[in-house]
Amino acid sequence: MKFTIHQSSRSGGRPANQDRVAYSYSRNALLLVLADGMGGHHHGEVAAQLAVKMLTGAFQQAASPELPDVVDFLQAEIMKLHDAIHQLTANRGLEETPKTTLVVGILQQDKLYCAHVGDSRLYHFRNGKRLFRTEDHSIVQLMLKQGKLDAKAVTHHPDRHKIYNCLGSELPPSIEISPPRPLQPGDQVLLCSDGLWAQLSDERMLDILNTGLGVAHSVPSLLDAAERLGGPSMDNLSAIGVQWETKPEQALTISTLNMALAQSHTILGLAEPGETSTAETAADLVEEDIERAIAEINAAIKRSKR
Amino acid sequence: MPQTRYQHMHANQNRALPPGYQLQGYEIKKLLSAGGFSFVYIARDLENHTTVAIKEYLPNILALRQEGDQVRVPTNEAAAGFRFGLKCFFEEGRALATIEHKNIVRVLNFFRANDTVYMVMQYERGKSLQEYVLARDTTVPEAMLRSLFSQLLNGLREVHAQKLLHLDIKPANIYIRLDGSPVLLDFGSARMALNEAADKLPPSYTPGFAAPEQYGTRKQLGPWSDVYSIGASMYACLLQAAPQAADQRMKKDFLVPAVKLGKGKYSSNLLQIIDSCMALNHMHRPPSVFALQKSLLKAAPPPASRNWLHKIASLFTQDN
Numbered sequence: 070m071k072f073t074i075h076q077s078s079r080s081g082g083r084p085a086n087q088d089r090v091a092y093s094y095s096r097n098a099l100l101l102v103l104a105d106g107m108g109g110h111h112h113g114e115v116a117a118q119l120a121v122k123m124l125t126g127a128f129q130q131a132a133s134p135e136l137p138d139v140v141d142f143l144q145a146e147i148m149k150l151h152d153a154i155h156q157l158t159a160n161r162g163l164e165e166t167p168k169t170t171l172v173v174g175i176l177q178q179d180k181l182y183c184a185h186v187g188d189s190r191l192y193h194f195r196n197g198k199r200l201f202r203t204e205d206h207s208i209v210q211l212m213l214k215q216g217k218l219d220a221k222a223v224t225h226h227p228d229r230h231k232i233y234n235c236l237g238s239e240l241p242p243s244i245e246i247s248p249p250r251p252l253q254p255g256d257q258v259l260l261c262s263d264g265l266w267a268q269l270s271d272e273r274m275l276d277i278l279n280t281g282l283g284v285a286h287s288v289p290s291l292l293d294a295a296e297r298l299g300g301p302s303m304d305n306l307s308a309i310g311v312q313w314e315t316k317p318e319q320a321l322t323i324s325t326l327n328m329a330l331a332q333s334h335t336i337l338g339l340a341e342p343g344e345t346s347t348a349e350t351a352a353d354l355v356e357e358d359i360e361r362a363i364a365e366i367n368a369a370i371k372r373s374k375r
Numbered sequence: 376m377p378q379t380r381y382q383h384m385h386a387n388q389n390r391a392l393p394p395g396y397q398l399q400g401y402e403i404k405k406l407l408s409a410g411g412f413s414f415v416y417i418a419r420d421l422e423n424h425t426t427v428a429i430k431e432y433l434p435n436i437l438a439l440r441q442e443g444d445q446v447r448v449p450t451n452e453a454a455a456g457f458r459f460g461l462k463c464f465f466e467e468g469r470a471l472a473t474i475e476h477k478n479i480v481r482v483l484n485f486f487r488a489n490d491t492v493y494m495v496m497q498y499e500r501g502k503s504l505q506e507y508v509l510a511r512d513t514t515v516p517e518a519m520l521r522s523l524f525s526q527l528l529n530g531l532r533e534v535h536a537q538k539l540l541h542l543d544i545k546p547a548n549i550y551i552r553l554d555g556s557p558v559l560l561d562f563g564s565a566r567m568a569l570n571e572a573a574d575k576l577p578p579s580y581t582p583g584f585a586a587p588e589q590y591g592t593r594k595q596l597g598p599w600s601d602v603y604s605i606g607a608s609m610y611a612c613l614l615q616a617a618p619q620a621a622d623q624r625m626k627k628d629f630l631v632p633a634v635k636l637g638k639g640k641y642s643s644n645l646l647q648i649i650d651s652c653m654a655l656n657h658m659h660r661p662p663s664v665f666a667l668q669k670s671l672l673k674a675a676p677p678p679a680s681r682n683w684l685h686k687i688a689s690l691f692t693q694d695n
Contacts, residue, residue: 359487362465366485369472 070097070325072176073312075288078338081264081296081303087113087169088262088307090338091121096134096328100125101174101309105189105262106167107235116154116167116237123150124173125335133331139175140246143184147171147236147244154237168237172203172260176313180249181258186242187235190266193250194257197279199271201250205263206234206243230263254314257284261291264306268295284310307338389433389440392416396444398493399486401429412460415561417498426498427483432464432491446491461492467562468494470539478530480550480560499560501553505546508612515612517641521671523549524609527557528668531605534559535598535664542596544604545584546611583607583617587655590622598664599657605667606652606660613637613649624655645671 072094080086087106092099104120106113127146128136136142150171158166170187183191188205204210208231212218223229234243257278269277269291277294278287288310295306391414396403401418407428408415414431433440434457439447448454471482471494484495504523508515515523527549534541541562548561586603588595603621610618610633619630633641633649648670654660661667 359461359492362462362469363485363487363492366465366468366472366482369469370482370484373473373475 070094070099070176071314071322072099073284073322074099074310075284076307076309076336076338077288077292078307079292079296079305081299081306082301083303083305085114086305087117088264088305089114089117089121090260090307090309091125091336092309093125093128093132093333093335094323094325095128095132095333096325096330098128098132098135098175098177099311100128100132101176101258101260101311103172103189103260103262103307103309105170105187105264105305105307107169107237112163112165112167113169114167115157116169119153119157120150120169120171120236121337123153125337129333129335132333134328135177136175139177139180139182139249143173143175143182143246144244147173147184147186147242151236151242158237166237166239168235170232170235170262174258174260174309174311176252176258176311179252181252181256182249183247185245185247187232188230189260189262191247192257192259192261192271192274194259194275194278195253195255197275199275201247202271203245203247205232206245207232230267252313256313258311258313259291259308261308262304262306264299264304265291265295265308267304268298268306278310284312309338389414392431392444398429399488401427401495403429412464418495420495428496428498430494430496432461432493434460444489446489464492464494466539470534470537471562474533474537476530476533477556478526478558479533480558480562499550499552499558501551503547504549504551504557504608504612507551508546508615511615514615514637514640517645520609520612520641521645523551523555523557524605525668525671527559528605528664528671530557530559531601532664532668535601540596540598541601541604542585542589543581544601544608545581545617546608547581549608581617582620582622583611585621586657587621587625588657590625595657597657599660602652602660602664602667603654603657606649609633609645609649610636610653613640618653621655628655644673 074092076090076092078086078088078090089102089104089106091102094100102121102124104117106115106117124146127142127149131137131142154169155166157163170185170189172185172187172189172191173183174191175182181193183203185191185203186206188207188210190205191201191203192199193201207229209218209223209226209229211233213220213223218226236242259274259278273294274291277290280287280290288308291308291310292306296303299306391406391409392398392403394403394405398418400422401420404417404419404426406414407417412432412434414433416429416431418427418429419425420427433446448457468482468485471480472485475481480499481497482494483497486493486495531541531544539562541559543561544559548559550558550560552558584604584607586600588600607618613633613636619628624630630653633646633653634643637646637649648661648667652660652667661670
């Protein structure tokens with residue numbers, strides 16, 4: 070399995086970043102997770118953080134080296150996540166349950182699987198064309214489907230960011246799992262939060278993605294473009310871009326060919342430096358790992374000193 | 376031998392901690408060296424009243440410390456790289472912590488401070504093989520070379536047994552203690568064999584001593600890569616300078632074979648060993664560190680200067 074990947078998350082004009090991104094890969098499978106902690110709700114970033122942590126954790130356990138049943142995995146783990154958010158609310162005595170959107174992509178055996186809850190999106194592009202895009206669980210999307218709105222009105226509708234489906238609400242989430250899609254070499258998959266897609270039309274996205282410079286260049290460019298258009302009150306914005314089986318191989322291409330069967334790597338996106346609230350939670354991710362590594366090393370030092 | 380040849384590829388432009396700085400139970404005395412990924416300080420262990428060497432993880436291209444003592448990571452991408460590097464640093468610490476060998480630098484403690492991590496090592500008195508070679512008017516005697524390197528290979532075997540490659544063996548990293556025994560230092564370039572995460576960091580190596588497979592894709596790395604560096608280090612003792620870099624040799628090999636360069640100085644047996652270690656094709660190098668060690672120990676020193684050599688040799692055999 071070979072791919073090139075880049076993820077990035079920015080706070081935009083907001084004091085805190087409630088978006089979270091992460092990816093994890095084993096020898097035969099790649100997981101992408103993007104969660105947008107809900108603005109207006111307290112601790113939105115707590116729910117988003119839990120989402121990326123739990124899903125990458127579950128993936129590491131299950132993908133050895135591929136997921137036996139991707140759809141089962143998505144359904145079961147996302148439900149567990151919803152329950153865990155409620156559990157965490159009770160444990161910490163929070164006044165309100167934190168909420169988050171979620172979009173998950175899994176690339177395995179040349180197929181793209183996708184699950185989403187809310188209005189964070191997954192796009193599938195090939196040869197400069199959009200093949201697929203998730204449908205937002207938003208009020209305007211629903212109205213559009215019911216013929217109560219036309220496509221033009223949607224982009225400027227005052228309620229375009231209102232969603233009716235998320236994780237952490239009182240009702241269990243409705244998890245939309247899209248049928249698996251065949252992947253071809255050169256295909257691009259993009260996950261993004263509404264902060265990004267609200268500013269960029271599909272055409273604009275395609276222009277930026279098809280410069281041929283690779284996702285390490287195009288993903289930051291997408292965020293730059295959205296930020297310029299979004300102005301000072303810009304929402305948090307995040308994206309994960311993957312190019313499948315990139316040819317010719319670029320310096321940043323990841324090949325999983327030499328990975329052990331039970332091995333996996335997880336890369337959790339970090340919030341920007343200088344944001345105290347989110348920087349702390351982001352540092353939490355590695356804190357325990359660092360402490361554990363240091364404890365292990367000191368234990369080994371003591372052991373070998375005997 | 377020009378000093379610059381021995382420096383790392385990326386000089387560290389970060390600010391070092393100042394002398395007198397109190398770092399947990401240690402007091403910084405002075406900066407010992409600055410590599411691309413770390414600083415090494417001489418420090419005082421305030422509890423045990425001993426001198427230690429402390430290595431501070433601070434990758435030049437990923438983290439910044441322009442003032443004060445806190446380390447700042449400039450961008451998201453750098454943060455990911457910083458943590459990858461940190462993993463490598465932990466791996467180095469983990470591997471070294473499990474190695475208890477008199478020819479391998481000893482790790483004493485590992486701790487966290489200033490938003491980065493520190494590795495405390497035993498401080499060895501003596502001088503580096505580089506200093507030793509440069510200070511001499513004549514080449515290092517054969518018996519000493521054989522003794523030194525076969526002891527060092529004992530340590531290297533232990534390193535490889537831990538599935539670790541040193542990848543930066545050179546005279547500057549081989550320390551000779553006051554009793555004449557060698558100790559292998561600076562595992563800053565060490566990589567766990569078969570570790571993918573390690574490849575995320577730009578490689579660090581020293582031209583002249585790095586094996587050809589350390590350039591480019593680095594897919595062929597193995598114990599044989601350290602064998603090349605051992606050969607190059609022995610060659611440097613003969614030449615009193617660093618040999619031609621392997622990447623240059625692959626384009627046009629100007630390296631004078633040791634059998635030619637060292638004729639009359641060392642036995643042809645030793646010179647052949649050096650040349651075989653420095654074979655560009657790793658398949659032509661000694662098949663294992665053990666085999667190399669055996670061949671170094673096998674041949675007797677040339678009879679002409681036996682008495683004189685015997686004295687020096689005895690210096691290295693005592694107190695082992």
